[in-house]
Amino acid sequence: MDMLERFIKYCQYNTRSDATSLTVPSSHNQYRFAADVLVNDLKAIGVEDVVLSESGVVYGKIHGNDGSIKNKVGFIAHMDTADYNSENIKPQIIENYDGNDIKLNDSMVLSPSQFPSLKDHVGKTIVCTDGATLLGGDDKAGIVIIMEMAKTLINDPTIRHGEIRIAFTPDEEIGHGTDHFDLKQFDADYGFTIDGGDIHSVTLETFNASKAAIDIQGFSIHPGGAKGKMVNAIDIAVQLATMLPGEAKPQYTQGHEGFYHLESLNGNCEHATMHYIIRDHDHTKLKDKKNYLKHLVETMNIRYDGAITLKMEDQYRNMSVVLKDHPEVLETVENTFKAMGWSYTHGSARGGTDGANLSFMGLPCPNLGTGGYNGHGPYEYVVVEQMSAMVDFLITMVSKETL
Ligand SMILES: [Zn+2]
Structure with a gap:
């Protein structure tokens, strides 16, 4: 399965979380997606020690192939989607985007006049909705990027890397993504949430x-x-x-x-x-x-x-308080941007991230982008080339040359 196929497949699962629910995770759909799809696909890729907790968190490990690398790096993405229609999601693939309006359905267009950042993606492959639902790229794009990173690292032993940890969490969109997150089970020194937005930005602070x-x-x-x-x-x-x-x-x-x-x-x-x-x-x-x-x-x-x-x-709380005591985390990110030859900015989220809670729980955890835009509604889209660039970014980040 290639990256785009996997992304389209995952988007079609309705994994909307439910703020009014008293169950954990908040919707049974999330648990089914974790149990039937994520666990099996991680195992098929060759990720080890794959565990699904009762509360719906999926954990996995990629063991290191170079003993000289001591850092254990974790990657986290959320499986739930926001509070918007998620029934019968039909992703549309627009190849070689021409810079004009994209017709979502008879009455709706995804237009660069309304969303000027579309102009940055001319010539690229865009995945958007049919206007009736959200896409769920927030954060299926993050999950797929982490999966593709895992696949590449496992299939190519010439890439020397240390211990890598993976987790997929439920209920991020309703503020409960880290309620049942087991840091001991995850077992990383620091981590990154891979969730939404521009891939040339690292989010080091929250509200x-x-x-x-x-x-x-x-x-x-x-x-x-x-x-x-x-x-x-x-x-x-x-x-x-x-x-x-x-x-x-x-x-x-x-x-x-x-x-x-x-x-x-x-x-x-x-x-x-x-x-x-x-x-x-x-x-x-x-x-x-x-x-x-x-x-x-x-x-x-x-x-x-x-x-x-x-x-x-x-x-x-604002995770920058924790991150400033861990300069090695930012250093890893900056080294990676340099190695990729990318310019980058320090973003500050006007909201919270799972990483903010995790940072205060003891796992320093900035956020990196996915190439997903306009989340939480029918104008959501992702840029496929940015997703694959992010896969390369993560591989570069964990490889011996960068760490
Ligand atoms: Zn998200």
């Missing part, structure tokens, strides 16, 4: 992330006789929302600017709830944002007699 749940207890009474008695919960919610800095919202921020994002507001006069996520790359600034919200609630509670309850919870 610091917290969430806030706000509960407002009102007092409902007939509006005609409400003076001095009614406490309108949803009115308090609206007041609170407008007192947060108006410019610190996702739609007005970029780069290293953090935000408060109001995810939901529900309620009536009697009772209201609000859910916020709070994000900042800078840990002190995140703390300031949390303190400001706390202060605001305390102040409003004086006026509204304790009607507002605020609960905040930290979600993940």
Whole structure:
């Protein structure tokens, strides 16, 4: 099976994760894909010690063929796809892309006027959707890149390399990709998630992330006789929302600017709830944002007699804090970019990665791209040449000459 065949095959499996599910993994489809496809294909390639954990994580090893290399390097990709229609995915292959609109179906086009980065891929092979589903290249592309790396290393003993570890995780898209990740089983010194985006970028930092749940207890009474008695919960919610800095919202921020994002507001006069996520790359600034919200609630509670309850919870932290104590990881990446003759940039994710959690669990873990774009929706596409370039990149990274 060549790389493209494998990619098309994997994309067709519906492995959507489900944030509302209480099972582990969150959807049975993911477990079936892991058990029936990933485990068998890893074994067929010759990957050793292939294990599928009860929680749906697939582990494998490629043993080293050069004892002088001491680093154990791990590669991780996620098997689930985002919260978007994933039934009956029909990938379309566009060979020798001409730079014009790509017709997805009768009413939808994938257009460089909307997505200018398409212009960078003229002459290349693009895989896109039929407009009805996502593609699932996020992150089947990462899985396939790791599989192809494994195949090449196992088939070509002239490439000298150390111990290599592989893992495919479920439920990354719903924030539970590392809940059941067994670092002992994985047994690597450091790792890389291979997930989404430009292949000329290494992601060394993520947001610091917290969430806030706000509960407002009102007092409902007939509006005609409400003076001095009614406490309108949803009115308090609206007041609170407008007192947060108006410019610190996702739609007005970029780069290293953090935000408060109001995810939901529900309620009536009697009772209201609000859910916020709070994000900042800078840990002190995140703390300031949390303190400001706390202060605001305390102040409003004086006026509204304790009607507002605020609960905040930290979600993940910026992995750059961990990575700066492991310069050898960045050095490996930089050596590889140099060996490939590629220019590269240090990216900062405006979100989290499984690698952020893994870094704090003890496995330094930046992210590398796959050549996949516009994930999580019908305009998702991958560039096949970038996927194969990434296979070469990983092989170069683990080979004796680079490490
Ligand atoms: Zn992803």
